[in-house]
Amino acid sequence: MVSIIDTRALGTPMVVAAFLVTGKETALVDMGYQSSAETIMGDLAKDGFDPDHLDYLLPTHVHLDHSGSLGTLAKTFTNASIRVHPKGERHLADPSTLWKGAGELFGEELMRKFGRPQPVDRKRLKSAADGDVIDLGDGIRLRTIWTPGHASHHLSYELEGHRAFFTGDAVGVCFPGFPLLTPTTPPTSFNLEQTLQSLELIRASSPLDFYTPHYGFVGNATQWINENVESLHRWKSSIKEMMMKGFSAEQISNALTDDVCSKLGRAGSDAPDYFRSLVKTSVLGFLRYFEE
Numbered sequence: 001m002v003s004i005i006d007t008r009a010l011g012t013p014m015v016v017a018a019f020l021v022t023g024k025e026t027a028l029v030d031m032g033y034q035s036s037a038e039t040i041m042g043d044l045a046k047d048g049f050d051p052d053h054l055d056y057l058l059p060t061h062v063h064l065d066h067s068g069s070l071g072t073l074a075k076t077f078t079n080a081s082i083r084v085h086p087k088g089e090r091h092l093a094d095p096s097t098l099w100k101g102a103g104e105l106f107g108e109e110l111m112r113k114f115g116r117p118q119p120v121d122r123k124r125l126k127s128a129a130d131g132d133v134i135d136l137g138d139g140i141r142l143r144t145i146w147t148p149g150h151a152s153h154h155l156s157y158e159l160e161g162h163r164a165f166f167t168g169d170a171v172g173v174c175f176p177g178f179p180l181l182t183p184t185t186p187p188t189s190f191n192l193e194q195t196l197q198s199l200e201l202i203r204a205s206s207p208l209d210f211y212t213p214h215y216g217f218v219g220n221a222t223q224w225i226n227e228n229v230e231s232l233h234r235w236k237s238s239i240k241e242m243m244m245k246g247f248s249a250e251q252i253s254n255a256l257t258d259d260v261c262s263k264l265g266r267a268g269s270d271a272p273d274y275f276r277s278l279v280k281t282s283v284l285g286f287l288r289y290f291e292e
Contacts, residue, residue, distance in 0.1 A: 001140060002159075004216060005043050007032030009065065010113045014176045015274050016065050017213045019166055020044070021159070024137025027056035028073070028080075029157060029166045030066045030213045034115030037069035041076060054080045056134060058142070060168025061154040062088040063186070064102055064114050066213060071095070071118025082120060083128040085146065088153035092120045101188065105281060128155055142166075147202065149195025150184060156202065164209040165221070170198050172228045173214035178275050180260050181227045183235050183282055184214070190285035192236060199225050239286045249287060253280045 002021055009016035009032055018040060019029040031040060044054075054077040059067035062084065070092060074082060084092055091098045095117040103111050130146035141160040147170040148154055157166040174181045185195070207221035218224050235256070242252045257279050258268040271279075 002164075002211060003047075004211075005040055007036035007069075008039050009033055009036055010274070012272075012274060014215050017211075017215050019211050019213075021136065021140065021142065021166075023135075023140030025055040026053060027058050027134065027136060027142065028054060029058045029142075029211070030060055030168065031057065031069045031073055033065055033068040033113075034072060034117045035068075035113060037072040037115075040069060040073065051077055052079055055136070056080055057082045058128075058134075058155075058157065059084055059088070059092075060156060060166065060170075060213070061085070061151045062091040062098060063151065063169070064098070064117065066168065067092060068114060068117045071120045074120050074124060075118070081126060082124050083126050083132075083134070083144075085153040085155050086127045086129075089122075089125050089127065091153075092125060093122045094119055105187070105284070106277070110277070133160070145201065147198035148189075149191050149193075149198045150186070150189075152189045152191075154198075156198075158205060162209070163205070163207050163221075164211065165202060165205075165207050166211045167202070168213060170195075170202065171210060171212060171224060172231065173212065173278065174218075175215050175275065178260075178264070178272060180264055181224070181231055182260065182275075182278060183228070183232050184278060185232075185235070185285035185289070186281040187285045187288040190289050192232065192286075192289055195232060196229060199228055235282070235286065239283060240290060243287060243290065249280070249283055252287075253283045256283065 005018040007016045016032045018031050021027045057080045128144045132144045134142040143158040145156045147156045150169040169184045203225050210218040210221050257271050261268045
């Protein structure tokens with residue numbers, strides 16, 4: 001019913017996941033960076049997957065680690081219906097603005113590793129409204145839930161009847177190689193109130209399981225939400241306090257990274273690059289949120 005595909009983002013395992021959901025029809029939820037497109041297609045080919053039988057491509061939102069490979073995959077999976085929140089459509093049809101903004105945040109070297117996303121034919125893009133249902137057959141139904149906060153164009157998908165959710169980045173991240181739940185609050189559209197509201201919206205459905213792109217299956221969904229709410233409030237207080245003391249974004253990022261490392265019993269220097277990048281972008285998102 002649900003298979004995880006490790007996109008091996010930037011050559012690193014268990015950082016960005018995609019999910020293949022199978023009924024009579026099939027859907028791919030999230031699809032990693034553009035540089036992961038060949039990895040995804042290779043993994044599907046190993047299982048004897050017929051390209052004509054991928055029916056849906058479902059990015060939860062248009063950030064590069066979730067939709068970057070979409071344009072490339074769309075050219076292979078020509079029969080797939082592509083669904084996205086209306087606010088994300090223009091970025092998939094013309095990724096130039098998204099690419100420029102990400103470049104200002106991540107820098108030229110990382111952007112080369114991400115790979116530049118290919119545009120998607122506007123005729124293939126279909127808006128996914130809050131509450132839409134995609135029926136894959138064999139009792140597998142995906143219901144869209146608009147969950148803004150991390151991004152205004154963010155959708156989650158409920159696997160109806162199973163109390164399971166494909167969460168995108170609505171519920172924070174926890175990497176197997178660095179296992180501590182951490183907020184993901186990037187600029188430019190992070191909004192704390194909307195993030196908390198989205199968490200409560202998911203909680204109201206009494207979830208049991210999450211499928212998270214960063215990373216994998218989570219079987220204690222309610223506890224996960226509780227920890228998310230707590231961590232968001234804690235980061236808000238810590239970042240605001242350091243900001244008022246005149247700390248730079250880099251100093252705040254280093255302090256938060258060291259704090260996470262200490263909780264894991266590790267030295268700050270042990271934090272992998274992908275985790276440092278996450279903390280940096282989350283701090284910048286909070287700082288922008290405070291400014292606004």
